[in-house]
Amino acid sequence: EADIYQTPRYLVIGTGKKITLECSQTMGHDKMYWYQQDPGMELHLIHYSYGVNSTEKGDLSSESTVSRIRTEHFPLTLESARPSHTSQYLCASRREGTDTQYFGPGTRLTVL
Amino acid sequence: SQKIEQNSEALNIQEGKTATLTCNYTNYSPAYLQWYRQDPGRGPVFLLLIRENEKEKRKERLKVTFDTTLKQSLFHITASQPADSATYLCALDPRGFQKLVFGTGTRLLVSP
Numbered sequence: 447e448a449d450i451y452q453t454p455r456y457l458v459i460g461t462g463k464k465i466t467l468e469c470s471q472t473m474g475h476d477k478m479y480w481y482q483q484d485p486g487m488e489l490h491l492i493h494y495s496y497g498v499n500s501t502e503k504g505d506l507s508s509e510s511t512v513s514r515i516r517t518e519h520f521p522l523t524l525e526s527a528r529p530s531h532t533s534q535y536l537c538a539s540r541r542e543g544t545d546t547q548y549f550g551p552g553t554r555l556t557v558l
Numbered sequence: 559s560q561k562i563e564q565n566s567e568a569l570n571i572q573e574g575k576t577a578t579l580t581c582n583y584t585n586y587s588p589a590y591l592q593w594y595r596q597d598p599g600r601g602p603v604f605l606l607l608i609r610e611n612e613k614e615k616r617k618e619r620l621k622v623t624f625d626t627t628l629k630q631s632l633f634h635i636t637a638s639q640p641a642d643s644a645t646y647l648c649a650l651d652p653r654g655f656q657k658l659v660f661g662t663g664t665r666l667l668v669s670p
Binding site: 477479486487488489491494504505534536537538540545546547548549550551552554 | 562590592599600601602603651658659660662
């Protein structure tokens with residue numbers, strides 16, 4: 447069982463709200479990732495980090511932002527949520543020198 | 559263009575039979591390929607990794623093959639059980655930058 451956590455698991459909010467999706471891991475992994483996944487579709491990488499104070503945008507353009515102030519914490523923020531942001535957001539981490547990614551349980555976001 | 563293709567149709571098999579799932583990719587030359595299992599509403603869980611110089615990898619009832627000439631990986635579950643019902647994703651790291659690209663996955667349904 448991977449020690450990577452996401453909160454909240456489910457979130458329903460109105461358009462225009464600011465939200466932060468939390469992701470924490472206790473494995474000491476340097477590399478962390480955020481993916482977006484719509485039902486029945488592939489995971490798309492939207493942000494990644496190779497360590498503290500390192501953040502990069504992924505292959506899929508996203509209006510969200512991320513920060514990496516501590517190794518174990520990689521939150522994702524949407525300044526003004528819109529219905530098009532409705533999706534599942536998955537956080538993952540990987541130890542330097544290994545190839546396996548460990549995923550959190552995901553946050554299902556619905557913007558009304 | 560670069561693509562990873564997995565059967566979009568669900569695979570229905572009888573308990574005890576062998577399930578075989580296919581992953582084809584184009585315009586990539588990955589050093590390795592990974593298989594993950596994803597249950598509804600959950601994050602993917604790593605199953606197996608196979609490197610370009612390996613033809614076959616086994617783990618308990620799971621077997622993966624990797625043919626870099628055909629650009630194809632096959633994932634087998636022998637003596638399948640209803641608990642094996644899930645979506646199975648293949649993933650590869652196209653540029654060695656430790657960022658995975660995922661296929662859409664194939665849903666497996668094992669009937670008692």
